[in-house]
Each structure stands twice: as C-alpha cells, then as structure tokens.
Amino acid sequence: xxxxxxxxxxxxxxxxxxxxxxxxxxxxxxxxxxxxxxxxxxxxxxxxxxxxxxxxxxxxxxxxxxxxxxxxxxxxxxxxxxxxxxxxxxxxxxxxxxxxxxxxxxxxxxxxxxxxxxxxxxxxxxxxxxxxxxxxxxxxxxxxxxxxxxxxxxxxxxxxxxxxxxxxxxxxxxxxxxxxxxxxxxxxxxxxxxxxxxxxxxxxxxxxxxxxxxxxxxxxxxxxxxxxxxxxxxxxxxxxxxxxxxxxxxxxxxxxxxxxxxxxxxxxxxxxxxxxxxxxxxxxxxxxxx
Amino acid sequence: xxxxxxxxxxxxxxxxxxxxxxxxxxxxxxxxxxxxxxxxxxxxxxxxxxxxxxxxxxxxxxxxxxxxxxxxxxxxxxxxxxxxxxxxxxxxxxxxxxxxxxxxxxxxxxxxxxxxxxxxxxxxxxxxxxxxxxxxxxxxxxxxxxxxxxxxxxxxxxxxxxxxxxxxxxxxxxxxxxxxxxxxxxxxxxxxxxxxxxxxxxxxxxxxxxxxxxxxxxxxxxxxxxxxxxxxxxxxxxxxxxxxxxxxxxxxxxxxxxxxxxxxxxxxxxxxxxxxxxxxxxxxxxxxxxxxxxxxxxxxxxxxxxxxxxxxxxxxxxxxxxxxxxxxxxxxxxxxxxxxxxxxxxxxxxxxxxxxx
Amino acid sequence: xxxxxxxxxxxxxxxxxxxxxxxxxxxxxxxxxxxxxxxxxxxxxxxxxxxxxxxxxxxxxxxxxxxxxxxxxxxxxxxxxxxxxxxxxxxxxxxxxxxxxxxxxxxxxxxxxxxxxxxxxxxxxxxxxxxxxxxxxxxxxxxxxxxxxxxxxxxxxxxxxxxxxxxxxxxxxxxxxxxxxxxxxxxxxxxxxxxxxxxxxxxxxxxxxxxxxxxxxxxxxxxxxxxxxxxxxxxxxxxxxxxxxxxxxxxxxxxxxxxxxxxx
Ligand SMILES: Nc1ncnc2c1ncn2[C@@H]1O[C@H](COP(=O)(O)OP(=O)(O)O)[C@@H](O)[C@H]1O
Ligand SMILES: [Mg+2]
Numbered sequence: 001x002x003x004x005x006x007x008x009x010x011x012x013x014x015x016x017x018x019x020x021x022x023x024x025x026x027x028x029x030x031x032x033x034x035x036x037x038x039x040x041x042x043x044x045x046x047x048x049x050x051x052x053x054x055x056x057x058x059x060x061x062x063x064x065x066x067x068x069x070x071x072x073x074x075x076x077x078x079x080x081x082x083x084x085x086x087x088x089x090x091x092x093x094x095x096x097x098x099x100x101x102x103x104x105x106x107x108x109x110x111x112x113x114x115x116x117x118x119x120x121x122x123x124x125x126x127x128x129x130x131x132x133x134x135x136x137x138x139x140x141x142x143x144x145x146x147x148x149x150x151x152x153x154x155x156x157x158x159x160x161x162x163x164x165x166x167x168x169x170x171x172x173x174x175x176x177x178x179x180x181x182x183x184x185x186x187x188x189x190x191x192x193x194x195x196x197x198x199x200x201x202x203x204x205x206x207x208x209x210x211x212x213x214x215x216x217x218x219x220x221x222x223x224x225x226x227x228x229x230x231x232x233x234x235x236x237x238x239x240x241x242x243x244x245x246x247x248x249x250x251x252x253x254x255x256x257x258x259x260x261x262x263x264x265x266x267x268x269x270x271x272x273x274x275x276x277x278x279x280x281x282x283x284x285x286x287x288x289x290x
Numbered sequence: 291x292x293x294x295x296x297x298x299x300x301x302x303x304x305x306x307x308x309x310x311x312x313x314x315x316x317x318x319x320x321x322x323x324x325x326x327x328x329x330x331x332x333x334x335x336x337x338x339x340x341x342x343x344x345x346x347x348x349x350x351x352x353x354x355x356x357x358x359x360x361x362x363x364x365x366x367x368x369x370x371x372x373x374x375x376x377x378x379x380x381x382x383x384x385x386x387x388x389x390x391x392x393x394x395x396x397x398x399x400x401x402x403x404x405x406x407x408x409x410x411x412x413x414x415x416x417x418x419x420x421x422x423x424x425x426x427x428x429x430x431x432x433x434x435x436x437x438x439x440x441x442x443x444x445x446x447x448x449x450x451x452x453x454x455x456x457x458x459x460x461x462x463x464x465x466x467x468x469x470x471x472x473x474x475x476x477x478x479x480x481x482x483x484x485x486x487x488x489x490x491x492x493x494x495x496x497x498x499x500x501x502x503x504x505x506x507x508x509x510x511x512x513x514x515x516x517x518x519x520x521x522x523x524x525x526x527x528x529x530x531x532x533x534x535x536x537x538x539x540x541x542x543x544x545x546x547x548x549x550x551x552x553x554x555x556x557x558x559x560x561x562x563x564x565x566x567x568x569x570x571x572x573x574x575x576x577x578x579x580x581x582x583x584x585x586x587x588x589x590x591x592x593x594x595x596x597x598x599x600x601x602x603x604x605x606x607x608x609x610x611x612x613x614x615x616x617x618x619x620x621x622x623x624x625x626x627x628x629x630x631x632x633x634x635x636x637x638x639x640x641x642x643x644x645x646x647x
Numbered sequence: 648x649x650x651x652x653x654x655x656x657x658x659x660x661x662x663x664x665x666x667x668x669x670x671x672x673x674x675x676x677x678x679x680x681x682x683x684x685x686x687x688x689x690x691x692x693x694x695x696x697x698x699x700x701x702x703x704x705x706x707x708x709x710x711x712x713x714x715x716x717x718x719x720x721x722x723x724x725x726x727x728x729x730x731x732x733x734x735x736x737x738x739x740x741x742x743x744x745x746x747x748x749x750x751x752x753x754x755x756x757x758x759x760x761x762x763x764x765x766x767x768x769x770x771x772x773x774x775x776x777x778x779x780x781x782x783x784x785x786x787x788x789x790x791x792x793x794x795x796x797x798x799x800x801x802x803x804x805x806x807x808x809x810x811x812x813x814x815x816x817x818x819x820x821x822x823x824x825x826x827x828x829x830x831x832x833x834x835x836x837x838x839x840x841x842x843x844x845x846x847x848x849x850x851x852x853x854x855x856x857x858x859x860x861x862x863x864x865x866x867x868x869x870x871x872x873x874x875x876x877x878x879x880x881x882x883x884x885x886x887x888x889x890x891x892x893x894x895x896x897x898x899x900x901x902x903x904x905x906x907x908x909x910x911x
Contacts, residue, residue: 015737018729019745022789025726026748029786030755033763040766090662097659100651111898112663116670118890120847122867123883127669129875130676130684137672137686168666226756228850233871243758243850250762250854263762267755274754342809362812369813375806379828388824392815440814 034267041260051256059261069245069262076242079156080224083163087220090164091171092213096205098172099179110176114169121166121229128162129153129233154236162230167223171216178212179205211284218277222270242266293318293476294339294444299348301334308334310500312348316478321470323487324480326497327523332480333372335497336446339478340369352443363392368437368445368475372452374429376421382408382432383417389440407439410469427458434466438473445470447479451486463490484524488512496520517637521566528572530565530604532636564637569597569610571633574618580626582607586619600627670887677884679877695881705882708866712846715777715862719784720792720842724834726785727793732826735800753790760787761854768855775857783855788844792837799833836901843893 044054063069098110116124131137132152139149152158182205190200228243235241240248242262249259292315299312309331316322324332337343339350341362350358357365377385383404390400408414411431421429430450437445450466451459467490470477481487487494488508496504496511504516515521518529577583584602596611596618607627611618619625651659672686679685680692699705733739734746752760764783773779803826811825827834849864856865863886871879 012739015733015739015742018733022726022730022749023745025782025786026751029767029782030748030751030760030763033767034755034759036766036770037759037763093655093658094662097651097655100655109659109663111894113666115890115894116666118843118847118894119670120849120864120867120883120886120890122849122864122871123673123886124669126867126871126879126883127673129871130672130880131669133684133875135684165665165669168662222754222756226758226850228758228853229868232868243756246758246762247853250765256766260762260766263759267759270754270756270759340813342812362809363815363817365813366815367813369810371806371810373804373806375804375810377807377811377825377829379831388811388816389814392820436810436814 037260038264040257041264043257043260045255045257047255050254059258060265062258063261063265072240072242072245073265075156075239076225079160079163079241080221082160083167083224084217084221086160086164087167087171088213088217091168091216092175092209094168095172095175095179095212096209098176099182099184113172117169122233124166125162125229125233128158128165132158132161132234153234154239156235156239158234159231159239159241162234163224163227166227166230167220170219170223171213174216174219175209175212178209182208211281214277214280218273222273226266226270292316293320293353294478295349295351296335296339297349297351299335299338299345299350301331301338301343302346307500309338309345312502314495314502314505316476318476319474321467321477321490321492322479323491323494324478324497325484325487325494325524326482328482330497331500332482332497333448336369336448336478336480339444340367340446341365342369366440366442368440368442370430370433370437370445370447370450372449374421374433374453376429376432376436378421381418381420382413382424385421385432386436386439389436393440403439407435410438410472411435426454427462430454430462431465434469438469438475443476445475445477447477449480449482451481451483459486466490488524494524496524515566515635518564518566521568521635521637525568526608527566527568528605528607530567530607532563532565562638565634566637567607567629567634569608570595570612572607572609572627572629574598574609574611575626575628577624577626581628583624583626586621586623586625589618589621598625600625602627673880673883674887676877677880679880682876684875684877684880695877696885698878699881699885702878704861704866705863705870705878708861708863711777711860712863715781715784715860716842716845718781719788719845720838722781723785723789723841724792724796724838727789727796727837728830728834731793731796731800735797749793750790752787757787757848757850761851764851765854774855775859777860780852780855780860783851784845784848787848787851788841791844792841795837795840796830796833799830799836803829832900836897839893839897843890846889 040051041059042055042057044052044056044058046052094113098106098113101109129136133139134149134151134153136153138152142149152161187200187204190204191197195203225241226243227241228247231239231241231244232247235244243266246259246262246266249255249262253259294316296312296314299309300307301309312335314322324335326332334343338345341357341360341364345358348358349356352365377388380388386404386407387400390403395403404417405414408417411434413428413431413435416424416428421432424432430453434447434450447466451462454462463486466479479487479491488511491508493505494508494511495502498519504511504520506514511520512525515524515527518527521527522529582600582602582604584600586598587601587606588599590597591613593613595613598609598611598618600607600609609627675686676684677695678691678693679687680690680694730745730749734742734749760783768774768776768779807829808821808825811821816824847864848862849868852862853865853868856862861869863882867879867882
C-alpha cells in the first residue's frame with residue numbers, strides 16, 4: 001500500500017470519516033439485530049401468551065434433545081456433506097478441463113458454468129422440480145425406455161441433485177482460480193521428466209488445486225447447510241432442513257425463540273467452520289514458506 | 291543563493307533513511323540530473339521537491355520562498371512521472387488543459403496555450419486522441435506538455451525515458467534537451483542511465499544509498515570521478531591495486547613488480563591505493579617497454595570499436611580500441627598496454643570499502 | 648495448450664448439460680399452449696406470458712423488486728465507495744477489522760440475517776416498511792459492490808492522482824475529476840452485481856417482506872409451493888432473459904469471468 005505513505009499530509013481523521021456511514025449501518029443493522037436475536041433465543045415462549053420477558057436455556061435444550069430437531073440437523077449435515085463431496089468430484093475435474101481448453105471455448109464454457117449464479121435460486125429450483133416431478137422429463141425419458149417411473153421429487157435425492165447444481169459454480173471458481181496460478185509448463189515439465197499422465201496430475205496439478213478445493217468445499221458446505229429454497233420446494237412437507245425448520249418456527253408455529261435458537265446454532269456452526277478453515281490455510285501457507 | 295535550494299533535506303521511513311542530508315543549489319535555467327542505481331533515493335528526492343513526499347528534516351526554498359511544507363497544488367511545479375500518469379479518461383487536449391483549468395484560465399486562452407504547447411512537442415494532430423491510442427513516445431510528449439503548459443518554475447522528470455525502447459530513448463533525449471532550451475526552464479531529471487545523464491545535463495548529481503557522492507559537470511565527472519563507485523557507475527573503468535611510495539620526484543605507484551611514475555598531484559598516504567583507468571584511454575603497443583603486457587583473453591567487435599580483455603599481472607584489463615580499419619590482435623596474442631600517466635585517477639583504496647558499508 | 652481427451656470432453660458435455668438442463672426446460676415449458684407443465688410439442692404459445700402480465704400480484708412484485716434493487720444497489724454503492732477508499736488508501740488501526748465487518752454478510756447465512764432483521768423490525772415497529780426493507784437489502788448486497796470497488800482501487804495507478812495534485816487540483820477535485828472517473832467501471836460493475844443480488848434475494852427477504860412489499864422471488868417461491876402451472880415457467884423465463892441481458896452488459900464492460908472469478 002504505497003498510497004498511504006505517499007500522501008501529502010497524514011490526516012488520521014479522513015479514513016474514519018469515509019468509513020463512518022457504512023460502519024454505523026453495519027453495527028446498527030448487522031451486529032445489533034444479531035445480538036437481539038441471540039437474546040431472543042433465550043426468551044421463554046409459551047403458546048398462550050407468546051414471548052415472555054424471562055430467560056431460559058430450554059430452547060437450546062429442546063433443539064439439541066428432541067429427536068425431531070436432531071433428525072433435521074442430522075439430515076442437514078448429511079445432505080450438505082454429500083453435496084460437498086459430489087461438488088468436489090464434479091467441480092474439480094471440470095475446472096481442470098476448463099483450464100486446458102482453447103481460446104474462445106474456455107471463456108464461453110466458464111460463462112456457461114458460472115453464469116447461472118446470477119439466475120435466481122427460485123428459478124433454478126423450479127426447473128428441477130419440473131425435471132424431477134412425477135410427470136417430469138426424467139420420468140418421461142424412463143417411460144420411453146420402458147422403465148418404471150420413480151419418485152424423485154420430495155426425496156433427499158432431489159434435494160442433493162439441485163443443491164449440487166446450485167453449488168457447482170462455487171466449487172469451480174476457486175479451483176479454477178487456483179489452477180490459473182499453475183504454470184502450464186510445470187505439468188509439461190513433469191511429463192517430460194517421465195511422469196505418467198496420472199502421476200503428473202497427482203503430484204503436480206492436484207497439490208496446486210487443494211487450496212481451491214478446500215475453500216470451495218467450505219463455501220459449498222456452508223451454503224448447502226443453510227439452503228432454503230431447495231429443501232423448501234423439493235423436500236415438501238416432510239423433508240425439513242435447518243433453514244426450512246427455522247422458517248416454520250418463525251412464520252407458522254410463531255415460536256420465535258425456538259427459531260432463533262436454531263438460527264444461532266446454524267450461525268455458530270458456520271463461523272466455527274470458517275475459523276477452522278482459516279487456521280488450516282494459515283498452516284498450509286506456513287508450510288509452503290518454511 | 292540558488293534558484294532552487296535544498297538544505298540538509300532527509301527523508302526517514304521509520305529507521306530507514308531513503309534520503310540523507312541532501313544539499314543542493316540549482317541555478318535558474320539549469321538542467322540537472324540525479325544519477326544513481328535503483329533504490330538510492332532519487333524518486334524520493336524528486337517527490338520531496340514536488341511536494342508529494344514530506345521531508346523529515348531540512349528546508350527547500352524556491353526563489354527565496356520556503357516551500358518545505360507547501361502542498362503540491364500550491365507549488366505549481368511541473369512533474370513528469372515515470373509511468374507518465376496520463377488521465378486515461380481524458381483526451382490529449384483535455385489532459386494538457388487540466389492544469390490550466392485548475393488555474394481558472396478562460397476557455398479561449400486555454401485552447402490557445404494548449405495548441406501552442408502541443409505544437410512545441412509536435413503533437414498537434416493527435417489532440418483528440420486518448421492516451422491508450424498512442425505510442426510510448428507520444429504519451430511521453432503529452433506528459434511533458436501537460437507539465438509545461440502551466441509555466442512551472444521548475445520541471446521535474448522521473449526517469450522520463452526508461453519506458454521507451456533504445457532507439458526512441460536516444461531520440462527523446464535530445465528532444466527533451468531541445469524543449470528545455472526553447473522554454474528555458476530549470477529542470478531536474480532522475481535517471482539511472484549514466485549515458486543519458488552525461489549527454490543532456492549541465493550538471494550531474496551522483497547519489498548512492500540516499501546520499502550525494504559527487505556533483506559535477508558531465509565532463510569533469512567522467513574525467514575526475516571522486517571514487518571507485520562513481521568511476522564504475524559513470525562509464526566503465528579498470529581498477530588496479532597499487533601502493534604509494536614517496537620519492538623526491540613525486541609519487542610512484544607500484545603495480546605488480548613494475549614501477550609507474552605518477553606526477554605529484556598531492557601527497558598520498560603510504561598504504562593501499564587504487565588506480566582507475568578508462569578502457570578508451572589505454573593504447574595497444576609492443577609488449578617490450580609497455581607498462582603492462584599479457585595475452586588477449588577475449589575480443590568483441592562492437593561496430594565503432596573493439597572491446598578487448600587482456601590478462602596482465604595486475605589483473606584483467608578492458609581496452610576499447612577505435613575501429614580504424616585494421617583489426618586489433620586476436621585472442622591469445624601477446625600485447626602491451628600503455629596510457630598517458632595523467633589519464634589515470636588515483637583513489638584511496640579505503641574509499642571503496644567506506645562506500646560499500 | 649494441451650488438448651482434453653475424449654473422456655474429458657464427454658465428462659465436460661455431461662456437466663454442461665446438467666448445468667443448463669433446468670434452465671432450458673423452464674424456457675421451453677413457458678411456451679406451452681397446454682394447461683399443464685409440458686414441453687411445447689404441438690405449437691408455441693405466448694398465453695402464459697400474457698397471463699403473467701395480467702396477474703396483478705406478479706406485476707406488483709416485479710415492480711417492488713425493481714424499485715428495491717434500484718434503491719438498495721445505489722445506496723450500497725454510495726456506501727461502498729468511501730469505505731473502499733478508507734480501506735485502500737489509508738493505514739489505520741482497525742482497518743482489517745473494518746474490512747472483515749463489511750464483508751461479513753458474505754459468511755453469515757442469509758437465513759440468519761433474515762431472522763435477525765425480523766427481530767429488529769418487530770422491535771422498532773418497522774414491519775412492512777419499504778424503507779427498512781431497502782436497508783436490509785443494502786446490508787447483504789454491499790459486500791458484492793465493495794469487493795469489486797476494492798479490486799478496482801487496488802489496481803489503480805496512484806500517480807495519476809499525484810499528477811493532478813501537482814497540476815493544482817485540491818483533494819475533492821482530484822476525487823471528482825480523476826479518481827471517480829477512473830473507478831467508474833469498477834463502480835458500475837459493483838452496482839450491477841449488487842442490483843442483481845438484490846433482485847434475486849429470497850432467503851432473507853422471505854422473513855422481512857410484508858404482503859405490501861413482497862418481492863418477485865418471494866412471490867414466486869410462495870406461488871411454486873402451492874401450485875405448479877406453466878405461468879411459473881413464464882415468469883422464470885422472463886427472469887432468465889433479464890439475467891442474460893445483464894450478463895451480456897457485464898461481460899461487455901469487464902468480461903464476466905474477470906468479474907465473478909477475478910481478483911474479488
Ligand atoms: N513509502 C515508502 N515507505 C518505505 N520505504 C520507501 C517508501 N518509498 C521509498 N522507500 C524506500 O526508499 C528508498 C529509495 O526509494 P526511491 O526514492 O524510490 O529510489 P529510486 O527512485 O532511486 O529507485 C528505497 O529503498 C525504497 O524502498
Ligand atoms: Mg525511482
């Protein structure tokens with residue numbers, strides 16, 4: 001940051017004045033509401049009188065002990081993990097294939113893969129519900145092949161398929177970025193030194209991509225675990241995930257404190273993963289340097 | 291009292307002194323070069339004059355007025371940046387007019403002055419182009435025009451030619467001098483290229499490690515470098531280890547086993563000395579009776595001259611031989627070397643180590 | 648450039664099909680003349696598009712979303728520019744913390760932000776207010792604008808500003824005449840990205856919109872969870888078209904790959 005040092009006169013007030021409006025807003029509209037929600041999650045709730053001005057840990061105990069909620073957490077974790085694994089298995093090779101493409105195709109297909117990011121999640125989820133429905137295209141195709149129709153909509157399979165679809169760009173982008181930094185001649189050098197294609201991939205390309213895969217996995221896991229539209233539209237009434245159950249508690253059951261407790265758990269889990277990731281990245285960076 | 295004067299100017303970044311105790315007096319209309327290797331504090335010095343960096347210590351005066359703490363906008367000096375720093379979203383004419391606009395010059399007058407300066411730098415036909423549509427040399431001229439149009443008392447140039455290719459660089463070098471003469475403006479140019487500094491400046495300031503090591507006219511600088519660093523940085527030089535022995539007739543230096551008589555130009559302390567001889571001052575002669583002799587170890591043809599390296603008892607010596615038709619001895623041939631005794635400089639050997647620390 | 652083998656190309660084709668399938672199906676179904684979700688085997692029809700334009704709820708939600716995105720993108724950009732200047736041009740205590748605070752909505756699930764805003768709004772009695780909805784959107788989309796503007800500022804040649812100062816420009820003039828125009832591509836890109844993110848936002852909005860402020864994605868979600876008919880496909884097709892146009896603009900301005908993948 002040479003700019004800071006080449007200033008005519010150091011004006012220590014200027015940066016604070018510049019950043020003040022945004023800072024005030026973020027404190028007032030992110031930190032404060034989060035704090036209010038954290039407080040709310042300890043409020044007593046009963047069905048006749050609503051939120052009461054007393055405090056309890058009962059909400060957390062309920063959420064962490066009731067098999068109904070535990071099942072939902074377990075499903076959320078399982079589906080998010082499954083989505084992450086599939087996204088890695090599809091996204092990493094695809095990013096690698098993209099880096100090896102020729103001039104116009106590379107940008108075109110990169111756009112095809114990441115462009116859908118800008119299309120509303122509702123639209124994409126709706127597309128899957130049409131494909132996977134009882135009367136959908138997949139079942140039509142099966143019928144043409146003379147096979148029995150299968151129930152896909154309102155199953156975990158449908159949720160995972162759509163989640164992978166939404167998450168794929170989030171996996172391709174970091175891996176692509178990491179591979180961009182890889183000098184293409186390095187792989188050629190490995191091949192010229194007698195390494196087999198597979199060895200060159202495993203020893204030269206893959207290590208370079210790991211950091212990208214790691215950060216992609218993290219984003220994908222975090223977003224999947226808190227996904228709302230997909231389980232909402234493709235999971236139906238039965239298959240709840242964390243986000244949809246929070247929605248239910250808030251807007252159907254009207255038990256805000258319980259919903260707040262679940263939301264806070266989701267937030268903490270998210271932050272814990274981010275922190276663990278930062279640690280990991282730092283350690284890896286240190287190893288690279290040392 | 292000089293027109294532009296720097297007194298004991300220093301710039302510290304934390305503990306590190308980018309520029310230390312810089313003293314310089316510049317006359318009106320002079321063309322001064324700041325010459326030194328990369329990182330020696332040339333840009334910092336220039337930016338302190340421009341007001342873009344505030345000195346930690348010292349005083350800068352312009353025409354008797356103390357400008358040490360004045361804002362760059364109020365100093366009104368013309369600055370040409372190494373990257374040219376043209377405004378990419380403005381045409382050539384708009385770039386050049388910017389400074390006049392800031393001075394609230396009326397539109398008609400502004401247009402007239404812009405046209406005048408563009409014709410001085412030979413860019414009249416490109417007035418409506420954008421910087422990205424021009425070559426490096428043309429951008430350079432725009433940057434100079436933009437700095438000159440505000441009629442600054444001093445023009446500051448930071449490595450103005452370093453982004454140009456070799457041929458263009460030579461051309462612009464003389465173009466720069468022409469423009470400076472026409473306008474008659476006091477100019478300070480930063481460069482790390484000694485040929486550039488020698489060819490166009492009135493005086494050259496050699497810097498090393500944030501300090502001035504010599505200020506001189508180009509010819510004296512070349513002929514009388516104050517130390518090893520300068521004689522190797524400004525042009526090329528051979529250095530021969532030597533020892534002083536006081537004799538009645540003057541000073542004689544012992545190079546290897548041969549005694550070389552040097553006219554007395556001062557008293558040399560007994561001990562290690564260093565003899566500096568430029569390659570073009572050395573002549574090839576018959577080995578018998580030559581000052582030094584040995585086999586030619588390499589020979590390169592450089593067009594207008596040959597560059598030979600000769601292995602002598604005093605070490606490898608570079609010799610530049612003008613191309614006068616007959617080729618000089620080839621590799622392996624034994625040749626003798628001689629030079630006029632006044633043509634070599636005697637430097638104290640400690641100077642070198644003092645400079646390196 | 649090494650070539651991809653046939654196996655790699657087959658894999659790539661499948662991925663591309665997988666990525667595009669739901670979007671293509673949506674666009675095709677939108678043109679069906681039938682009453683059910685079906686591909687337009689026997690002729691194309693625009694009846695479902697007409698139905699969308701005659702559906703008062705969808706029309707109202709579209710305008711809600713457009714106004715909301717316009718306001719929140721503009722405000723968040725106006726907040727992001729000075730913040731980015733503070734972060735890139737000065738070194739001061741707490742700079743990293745500030746940067747982290749500004750980018751935090753990217754790592755806080757929108758679900759949590761939605762719940763938090765719902766709490767705040769009920770606390771201060773702001774439920775159903777369009778102004779407060781804008782504020783909520785500003786918070787979640789500002790990081791997108793900020794990231795792009797930060798990248799633009801970091802890539803900017805500072806000497807142009809210095810040159811302007813030596814030519815007599817004061818700080819405000821330098822910003823208005825030099826810094827701002829040079830940043831304009833980054834700022835407009837940031838604005839567009841913020842706009843699109845606001846226009847598409849569902850998870851937070853569903854918690855904080857009232858019947859009078861329902862946005863298009865929220866309306867679509869509610870509609871799709873109750874009934875499924877080709878009108879949904881028609882609305883979706885319109886949104887895909889809108890996104891496509893934005894993508895082309897962004898691509899022309901910066902290269903979309905730079906924008907989404909770039910230094911962000
Ligand atoms: N803003 C700064 N902060 C710290 N050190 C600096 C700064 N600017 C320059 N320096 C240091 O000061 C020395 C001189 O820099 P400069 O004047 O740019 O050298 P030159 O132009 O001769 O190459 C360098 O070692 C450089 O690293
Ligand atoms: Mg420099």
